Amino acid sequence: MSENSVEKEIISIASDVSGFDPEEITLETNFYKDLEVDSIKAIEITVAIEKKFKISVRDEDVPNITTVSQAVELVTKLLKEKGTNG
């Protein structure tokens, strides 16, 4: 999956969970500040990303995902690792 389509999927997840239109969400969007994501929505987004991409996000990585671009970077990395491992 290309980084571009990962970005599209993550924006779609962020839009579904937050209610903001996909057009309002960019790579720079901060989940907490711009999309008013709270503790429940943070989990919704994490779980949705894990289910969509069939990956598992490490607990220590969770605090590092605050923007869409960080989420795209992490998912791309995890997808690559998954590809290499099997």
Add this chain to the structure above:
Amino acid sequence: MGEYDKKPYDAVIIGAGIGGLICGCYLAKSGLKVLIAEQHYKPGGYCTSFKRQGFTFDAAPHCFGSYREGGVMRKILKDLEVDKKLTIIRPDPSDILITPDYKISFWNDLEKTINELQAVFPEEGNKIKNFFYLLIDSDPNSFSRMRNLTFKELLDQYFTNDKLKAILSFPFFGIGGLPSFLISAFMGAKLFSEFLLDGGYYPEGGMQVLSDALAERFKEFGGELRLSSLVKKIRVRDNKVTGIVIENDGFVPSRYVISNCDARQTFFKLLGRKKVGKEFYEKIKNMIPSMSTFISYLGMDEYFKPFQNPGTTLYFSSHYNLDKAYQAMHAGDIEGYGGYALRISHDKSTIYAGIPAPYKNKRYWINNKHKFLESLIDRIEKYTIPNFSKHIIYKEAATPYTLYRYTLNYRGASFGWAGIPSQFAVPNLRKPSFIQGLYLAGHWTTLGVGISGTAYVGYDTAKMLLRKEKI
């Protein structure tokens, strides 16, 4: 439709439970044209009260949580100015956990609770404080880390004393219908903080007063509430909602539909298999609902003088074996389960006692209701309030079947889906991607249970919809 205004609604909400009422209030307040259709003749869903022989009984929930400064209930009731219509009282302690060796009080002052627990379990020291602050703190990251854990695993990370862990686990049977080794850490943390650390708030006059105040506010904002109106269908065209069909009332057009009722009803009955798609249909079919509850309502004579704090919820357990309690709960074995939750009303005129119970079927409860009730009364007399039964002048009970009958919650489930990690934050349960304009609210979304949990989902659903409307 007849006399009704034929202009389509902006939003119709199915079910006047707490989630539906709060969602409706926010939408109507923002100027949308909103209808709430409720099958029962009074608003509130589980959050209702009823009167018998001069006594007022709360039907299911008997208090709410999260009303501290910054708590979600305080925010919502303030936003909607419903707080002005209510007098909210809180007993101190709000809750007490009682086991054969311990009596642990949850005081309004969290530090006092922590200090007392530390005195009882000195070897756990600061871990008690750290644990409670983790629960009450809403840092998204610490909660996110809990998504795959059970509450037991979380307890194991903090504590070594098995009795302490069992004591802190037992209330989950009553407030989540699950043992700590099954309930998700996230759900457990929410329940623990909202029911125990910041719980016990009570609208003077009964829980119905809260639902009625929200319903009244909804109407003041211009919303329309139709009671005794059973919704039969959600109409969809080209994968987009067009409205609902109300029994005896016909088609009601609307741009958005928010289902605050049971999820299986929503997907299987109101929408139907064709609209839902095979994969999602099968997924919902295989999901596990939460336990139901057997509730006794006791009216007491004027000579009843309990020494227990009125208003305080007591969680009693006669043993520490969670596995045994779990098996017994499913079997409907009161003795083996060993516990109950009990609350004497603020005016000492009534007692509410509940135990988690399996749904079984209508026939089972016709045959066993009386036996259950008497057995529960016997146990309360034996363990908590000696010689109290002679003061009972009215007794009634709600079985899981009763709860189903009044609210149509699948199998009388008290908390929507069972709060296990694999059923947490299930995609498409809040806003199904395959049908535009449809939202779900309430405890079947897997994100919030109890009054404050469903209140949050109702509020958040309104916010999501208003963002879409750019309001």
